[in-house]
Amino acid sequence: MTEVFTMWRHTNMIVLTALCAAIYAAVLIPFQSIPIIPGHVSFRIAGVLPIALGLMFGPAGAWGAAIGNLIGDFFGTLSPGAVGGFVSNFMTAFMAYKLWSVLSPANDLDVSLNSFQKLVRFETIAVLKAFGTVVMLTWWVCLLLRLAPPHAYATAVLISNLVAPVIGGPFVLKILQPRIKKWGLLWTDIMKPEEVSAGFMPKLGLIFLVIGSLGGGAALFWSLFMSGLNVGDPIVRFLPLPFIILQILGAIMIGARNQIEAAQHEDRLAANAAPAMPRPNSA
Template sequence: MKEVFTMWKYTQMIVLTALSAAIYAAVLIPFKGFVIIPSLTEVRPANVFPFVFGLLFGPAGAWGAAIGNLIGDFFGTLTLGSIGGFVGNFLLGYIPYKLWGAIFYNSKDKEPSINSGKKLAAYIAVVIVSSAACALVISWFADLIRLAPFAALSVIITINNAIAGIVLGPFILLIIYPRIKQWGLLWTEIMRPEDVSPSVSPRLGQLLVWIGAIGGVIVGLIIALGLYNQAMAAAGFGKGTQGGVALAIIMIPFIALVFIGGWMLGGKEQVLAMQE
């Protein structure tokens, strides 16, 4: 996780953060009228960009996703829940490059491109777990502050993110990856190895991220539907917000697992391999 902070020493990474945020916000804003949940979320094809920018620009893509989403919130969805949105969207860009480096830890080809069936499958897996992690954090926080029920929001956010990432992401990567690499703008070619944390345990880190993200959403749904009588997706908003202390507390360890797992995945090895 060291690179999340050390990246601010690099002018190119700062520029990529601004570029990522600007593109994300620019595509988010026109779709603000296609509302799914008033003041909370809308149809978001722009959600493909955190996955793509995270894989290509690493921590700059993660910060860009968080900042870009916050900018978009100023155009109709800015609430206290935007705090959760900032962290959730950060994870939407952070987890992809972390997991990618771990999945291909022992592979000679670590490039974040979709040039094989294995890489396409890896990309889809990365999108799913990142979508769940984003949904977990945003829905937990929204339920905690009684802005929206966990069961309703978590399902919508997970599906909304995953569809955009899986349908649009591979095509965008196929088109822009060669150019980004040619221009020397991959984060692994910009940052120095000493500014990136080494992996502690790629396998365990991956497992913790999966358990935290997917397990957190599933356990949260079980508690929200059973203990608090919430309902999933749109039906949940008809019942109102019914979160409670038990749900809030039980979700904290799952969120912690996502961050601990991400920290364990490091990234220094990916940087060294790409700079050989």
């Protein structure tokens, strides 16, 4: 995860972080007045943004989504649970570009949704992150801090994090990505390969992420709805924790340097394919 620190060397990445935070907060705040669980979960049309922001802006999208969510919390859902919201939104965008790196063939790393295969990748990321988010947030807000009823909270967060990204996320990326690319503001056009983690054992990291997200979601809902255990039972309270650790470890193991290298290779090919400028006639 080297790039989440080295990105601060680039003025453009800092500006993109602020821009992502402002956009996310601007979309989030108007809907804070439509609560699902008052004080904790609201109608979140802004959920269409974090994955797209992560894919286009990399670590700047991750920081921007986290900061934007925190700003939004000041307008209706601010509590100690906001720490979980900050982390989960950061991880959504962070894992999005990491998952794109490991799920994509080496010759197809561009994030434009110009093929059915890329749409499938996007939706796979959206589903994984929906379950990963519900595990993180339910553990922090309900099982650890006990700020909300876990059964209703987990269900509401899962639905909220599935519907918006799965349906609206591809449209956001499809509309914005060509323009961002034209302006040279994709994170792969700004950062250098040596500033981005190459990762280690990415396939194993992917397995950890899948287990941490889908396995964690299954374990969480089993413990809440099927186990017959009390919410205060230590098994229920701490069952999500190893799955959260697996998610974070998996994301760290997956690198994203291949995206930077692929973008640079594409730029070199485009430069070589450009017609040479004719030499002026000598007098």
